[in-house]
Amino acid sequence: DVKVTQSSRYLVKRTGEKVFLECVQDMDHENMFWYRQDPGLGLRLIYFSYDVKMKEKGDIPEGYSVSREKKERFSLILESASTNQTSMYLCASSSGTGLNSNQPQHFGDGTRLSIL
Amino acid sequence: GQNIDQPTEMTATEGAIVQINCTYQTSGFNGLFWYQQHAGEAPTFLSYNVLDGLEEKGRFSSFLSRSKGYSYLLLKELQMKDSASYLCAVSGGSYIPTFGRGTSLIVHP
Numbered sequence: 001d002v003k004v005t006q007s008s009r010y011l012v013k014r015t016g017e018k019v020f021l022e023c024v025q026d027m028d029h030e031n032m033f034w035y036r037q038d039p040g041l042g043l044r045l046i047y048f049s050y051d052v053k054m055k056e057k058g059d060i061p062e063g064y065s066v067s068r069e070k071k072e073r074f075s076l077i078l079e080s081a082s083t084n085q086t087s088m089y090l091c092a093s094s095s096g097t098g099l100n101s102n103q104p105q106h107f108g109d110g111t112r113l114s115i116l
Numbered sequence: 117g118q119n120i121d122q123p124t125e126m127t128a129t130e131g132a133i134v135q136i137n138c139t140y141q142t143s144g145f146n147g148l149f150w151y152q153q154h155a156g157e158a159p160t161f162l163s164y165n166v167l168d169g170l171e172e173k174g175r176f177s178s179f180l181s182r183s184k185g186y187s188y189l190l191l192k193e194l195q196m197k198d199s200a201s202y203l204c205a206v207s208g209g210s211y212i213p214t215f216g217r218g219t220s221l222i223v224h225p
Contacts (some may be wrong), residue, residue: 040124042218043215043218048177090158090159104164105151106161107159108158
C-alpha cells in the first residue's frame with residue numbers, strides 16, 4: 001500500500017514564524033500536492049509538483065512556498081505565519097508520468113496547524 | 117475556471133440506499149473521482165469515471181454523464197461506518213483535480 005507520511009499531526013506556531021510542513025511518500029510517485037482543508041470550503045490546492053525541483057502554483061499559493069529536492073519529499077513552507085493560515089494541511093501523491101495520468105491521489109493523515 | 121457542486125449534508129438510515137450527486141462545470145474534462153473521508157482521517161479513493169455510465173464496486177457505484185456535467189455516488193445497504201464525508205473531484209483540461217466542498221453523510225440506526 002502507498003504510504004504518505006506527514007511529519008506532524010498537530011502543530012502550534014506563532015504569528016510571524018517560518019513554518020515547515022514535511023511530506024514523504026514511499027511509492028516513487030512523480031506527482032505531489034499540498035492542500036488545505038477548511039470547514040465549508042473543502043480541499044483547496046496550494047502547490048503541486050510533477051517532478052523533482054519542479055513546482056506549480058495551485059489555487060491559493062499566496063503566503064506559501066514549496067520545495068522538492070528529492071522525489072519522495074515535498075515540503076510546504078509558510079514564510080511568515082499568519083492566523084488566517086490556521087487550517088488542516090493535507091499532502092497527496094499520485095503516480096504517472098507528469099500529470100497526464102489521472103491516477104487517484106493518496107493522502108497523508110494531515111497536519112492540523114494552529115497559528116496563535 | 118471550474119465549479120463543482122454537491123450537497124452539504126445528507127442523512128440516511130442503516131440498510132437503506134443513498135445517492136450523493138455532484139454537478140460540475142469545467143474547462144475540459146479528463147475524469148471524475150470520488151473519495152471518502154472519515155472525520156480526522158485522510159481521504160481515500162473510492163472510484164473513477166471517465167466514460168459515461170455506471171461503475172460498480174461492491175456496495176458502492178458511481179455514475180457519470182459528461183453531456184450533463186453530472187455524477188452520482190450510490191451507496192447500498194448502508195452501514196454505520198459509511199458515515200463520512202464524500203468528496204467529488206473533477207480532473208479538467210489541466211489534469212489537476214479540483215475538489216467539491218464535500219457531502220457529509222450521517223447514517224443513523
